[in-house]
Amino acid sequence: MSGISQDPGSFRDPLSRVFVGDGRVVRAFTQEGAKDITAVWGKKSIQGALQSGELIESNIVEPSSVGLSAPWTSAMTHPMLPFISYPYEWTFSMLKDAALLQLKLTRETLADGIGLKDATPYNVQFIGSRPQFIDAGSFERRRKGDPWYGYKQFCEMYLYPLMMQAYLGVQYQPYLRGSVNGISPETMRKLLPASIRHPRKGRLTHVVLHAAASTRFADSNTDVKKATAKAGMNAQVLDATMRKLEKIVQKLNLGDKKSTWSNYSERGHYLESSLDEKQKFVRDAVASAPRKQVWDIGCNDGVFSRIASAHSDYVVAMDADPLVVDRLYNTLKAEKNDKILPLYVDLTDSGGGVGWRGLERPGVFHRGHPDIVMALAVIHHMAITFNVPIASQLDMFRDLSPELIIEMPHADDPMVRKLLQNKRDGIHDDFNLENFERLLSERFDIKSKMLLAGGTRTIFHAVRKG
Amino acid sequence: MFSYLDAQTGSMIVTAIAGGFAGLAVAFKMGMARIRSKVTGKPMPANESSEDDEYESSHD
Structure with missing residues (x-):
C-alpha cells in the first residue's frame, strides 16, 4: 500500500496530478498527458533547464513502483522541497525573478516546439534565493497555430501585481492573498490610470487593450484555437510578444526605498x-x-x-x-x-x-x-x-x-x-x-x-x- | 487535446498585437474573420488540418 496521497492543490490540469508522501513528490500523468511528456522530455530546452536547476530535478519512474495504477500510465519523482511558499509571500524582486524565469522557460521551450499550458507563479518555488520551476506537467507538444494559453494568467498573476507596485507604489500581496486567480484585466484597467508624467510601459497593450478585448469578446463562441491557427499565429509572433513582455518586466522597479523597519x-x-x-x-x-x-x-x-x-x-x-x-x-x-x-x-x-x-x-x-x-x-x-x-x-x-x-x-x-x-x-x-x-x-x-x-x-x- | 486553460479570444488577439508587425496581421485576420461571420451569419470557418499532422516541429 502506497503512503502517498494527492496534493489538494493539484487538480486543475486533468492530465496530471501531484501526490505527496513517504518523503517524496510524485507527478503522475494520464495516457494523454504521458504522450506530451514523452514527446517533449528529451528536447534540448527541457534538458538544459534540468541541468541548470531552473526546472526541478525529475526522475521518470513506473507508476506501479510508487504505488499508482490506472488512470496513471506514467510518473516522475521530484525531491521534496524544504518549504513551499506562495507569491503573496514573495517580495517584489522575488515575483519579478519568478516572472522572468517563467518567460525564459516559455520562450526557450517555444523554440523547441513545446508549449506551456499555463503561467502561474504557483508553479515556481524558491530554494533559498533561487527560483525554480516545479511543474513538469506544464509542458506539452505545441500544435500548429496554438496561441499562448498562459498569457492572460501571466498578466493576472505576474504582470499586473508587479505593475501595481512599480507604477502605483501599492502592495500587491494582500490582493494575491485574497484571490488565487490574481487581478483581472478589467480590474487592472480601473486601478491603473494613464500618466503623462510617468509613462507606464505596457499599460496600453497589456492592460487597456487586454481589458477592452476581454470585454468585447466575452460572449464569443469562436473556436479560438482554430481561429488563431487560421489567422497564421506562429511561434515567431508569440516569441516577439514574450520578448517585449520580458523588457517590460525587466524595467519594472520597486519604488519605495524606505519603510518602518528598513533601517x-x-x-x-x-x-x-x-x-x-x-x-x-x-x-x-x-x-x-x-x-x-x-x-x-x-x-x-x-x-x-x-x-x-x-x-x-x-x-x-x-x-x-x-x-x-x-x-x-x-x-x-x-x-x-x-x-x-x-x-x-x-x-x-x-x-x-x-x-x-x-x-x-x-x-x-x-x-x-x-x-x-x-x-x-x-x-x-x-x-x-x-x-x-x-x-x-x-x-x-x-x-x-x-x-x-x-x-x-x-x-x-x-x-x-x-x-x-x-x-x-x-x-x-x-x-x-x-x-x-x-x-x-x-x-x-x-x-x-x-x-x-x-x-x-x-x-x-x-x-x-x- | 487542448491546454486546460480557456484560450479567450480577447487575450489571444492582444498577444498577436503585442508581438508587433507580424502579429498585427494575425490580429487583423482574426478580427476580419469575426466580422465576416457576423455579416454573413455563418459560423467561423474551421481549420481543415487533421488531428495527427498538426504538431509543430522544433526550430533548432
Whole structure:
C-alpha cells in the first residue's frame, strides 16, 4: 500500500496530478498527458533547464513502483522541497525573478516546439534565493497555430501585481492573498490610470487593450484555437510578444526605498555588547541539537537567520516588512544563498486556506515543521500594536515548534514605551516580564535565559512541555 | 487535446498585437474573420488540418 496521497492543490490540469508522501513528490500523468511528456522530455530546452536547476530535478519512474495504477500510465519523482511558499509571500524582486524565469522557460521551450499550458507563479518555488520551476506537467507538444494559453494568467498573476507596485507604489500581496486567480484585466484597467508624467510601459497593450478585448469578446463562441491557427499565429509572433513582455518586466522597479523597519539593521537602540551576547545565545541554542528547519520570525536584515543557517539545514526567514525582506532577498541572491528563504509574512495576518475549498493553498502554519523557532524583538509588536495576547502568541509557538528562542522586552524597554505611548493607560499592564515568564513556563520548560546588556530585555531558550 | 486553460479570444488577439508587425496581421485576420461571420451569419470557418499532422516541429 502506497503512503502517498494527492496534493489538494493539484487538480486543475486533468492530465496530471501531484501526490505527496513517504518523503517524496510524485507527478503522475494520464495516457494523454504521458504522450506530451514523452514527446517533449528529451528536447534540448527541457534538458538544459534540468541541468541548470531552473526546472526541478525529475526522475521518470513506473507508476506501479510508487504505488499508482490506472488512470496513471506514467510518473516522475521530484525531491521534496524544504518549504513551499506562495507569491503573496514573495517580495517584489522575488515575483519579478519568478516572472522572468517563467518567460525564459516559455520562450526557450517555444523554440523547441513545446508549449506551456499555463503561467502561474504557483508553479515556481524558491530554494533559498533561487527560483525554480516545479511543474513538469506544464509542458506539452505545441500544435500548429496554438496561441499562448498562459498569457492572460501571466498578466493576472505576474504582470499586473508587479505593475501595481512599480507604477502605483501599492502592495500587491494582500490582493494575491485574497484571490488565487490574481487581478483581472478589467480590474487592472480601473486601478491603473494613464500618466503623462510617468509613462507606464505596457499599460496600453497589456492592460487597456487586454481589458477592452476581454470585454468585447466575452460572449464569443469562436473556436479560438482554430481561429488563431487560421489567422497564421506562429511561434515567431508569440516569441516577439514574450520578448517585449520580458523588457517590460525587466524595467519594472520597486519604488519605495524606505519603510518602518528598513533601517532597523543599524540597531541604534541596541548596545554593541548586547548584540554580541544575543548572537552567542542564539548560536548556542540553535547549535544545541541538529536542526532540519529553523523559522526566524521578524528576521529583519537576517543577522540571526545567518547564525541559524550555519547550524541547520534550512532557514525560513520571515518579516512583516516587505521592503526589508526584499533587501534581504537581493543580498542573499547576490551570494547565491540557497539555505535561507526570505518571505514577507505578517503573522497577525498571514492568510491561509485560499482557493478551492480553502485547501488549494493552505496557510503558512500548514506548510512547514520547524525544529526551532526564533522570535527575536517581535512579540511586543504583536502584543501591543496588534493586541494579540501573550498567552495566545505562546500557544501559537507551542503548536508550531518543539523549541523556541524568544526575546521579551520588559515594561520599561524604550521600544515598549514607544509602542504604549498612544495607547490607553492600563490596557497592557500584563505586558511584563513576570507575567511572560509565568505564561511561558506553563507551556515550555525554560532551558536557559539571559538578561541582555542594557537590562531591559531577556532572551529565553525554551523546550515544549511533554 | 487542448491546454486546460480557456484560450479567450480577447487575450489571444492582444498577444498577436503585442508581438508587433507580424502579429498585427494575425490580429487583423482574426478580427476580419469575426466580422465576416457576423455579416454573413455563418459560423467561423474551421481549420481543415487533421488531428495527427498538426504538431509543430522544433526550430533548432
